[in-house]
Amino acid sequence: MSDAVLFEARADGIAVITLNRPETRNALAKDVRAGLADAWDRFERDSALRVAILTGAGEKAFCAGGDLKEMVDTGMKVPPRDMFALPYDTIELSKPTIAAVNGAAFAGGWMLAQSCDLCVASSTATFAITEVKVGRSSPWASPLIHMIPQRIMMEILLTGKPITAQRAYEIGLVNRIAEPGQLLDAALDLAGEILVGAPLSVRAARETVMLATEMGRSAALQAARHASEYCYNSEDAQEGPRAFAEKRTPQWKGL
Secondary structure, three states: OOOOEEEEEOOOOEEEEEEOOHHHOOOEOHHHHHHHHHHHHHHHHOOOOOEEEEEEOOOOEEEOOEOHHHHHHHOOOOOOOOOOOOEOOOEOOOOOEEEEEOOEEEOHHHHHHHHOOEEEEEOOOEEEOOHHHOOOOOHHHHHHHHOOOHHHHHHHHHHOOOEEHHHHHHHOOOOEEEOHHHHHHHHHHHHHHHHOOOHHHHHHHHHHHHHHHHOOHHHHHHHHHHHHHHHHOOOHHHHHHHHHHOOOOOOOOOO
C-alpha cells in the first residue's frame, strides 16, 4: 500500500481506509486513486473484514475532488472509464461501506461519499458538486436521484453551491452527524451495529436495497428472493432462532 491511502485492518472486522494527502485536501491524484483501488481490493478479499470506513486525513477536507492540475497537464477530456475505483460503478464490493466525512467533500469527494452505503459526517463538513464552476460534468451523480428529491438534486448540480452537513442530513444524504473529534467513533459505532448482525443476512439486506433501487417492484421482489436463498439455507439461519430461544448471543459463522 502507498502512503497516499492508509489501510487499518482492525481485529473487530472493520477496515479503516484513510485518504492521506491533507496537504492537497486529499484530492484524487494518481497516487490516491491507485491507493484507493488497492484498499478496496484488499478489503473485499479479506474474509475477516466485514465493514469498511472511508475517511480523509486532516480537518479541512474529506476529498476536494479530482486533480485539476492533472487535467490541465494531460488535456483530459472525458475521464477514462476506469479512472476511479468506485463501488457500484467500476468495482464490485459485497460488504458494507461507510463514508466518514471529516471536512469538504467536493466534486469527486462527494462522488466517493455517495458511492458508500452509509455516510457519517462531521458537523463542520460541507458537500458540493462543483463541476459547473470549472466547466466539467458530473455523470457519476446520476444515482443521487435515488437518495434525494429531484429538485434538490437539480439545485445542487446547477449551482455548484456547497451545503452543510446539517442540510445533507435533512435531505437524506447523511445518516448521522457527529462533532469533529467524535466522527470516527461515530462511524465505528455504526459499523459495530452492522457487525452484530449475521454476515450473510447483512449481505442479503445490502443486495435487497440495491435491487429495489435499480428495479421495479415485481422484478426486485423476484431478484431479492433469489439473493436471499443462500442466507436462508445457511447454518446461521438456524443458529439465530436457536440462540434467541436459548436466550444467548448468537455465534455467527457466516456459513
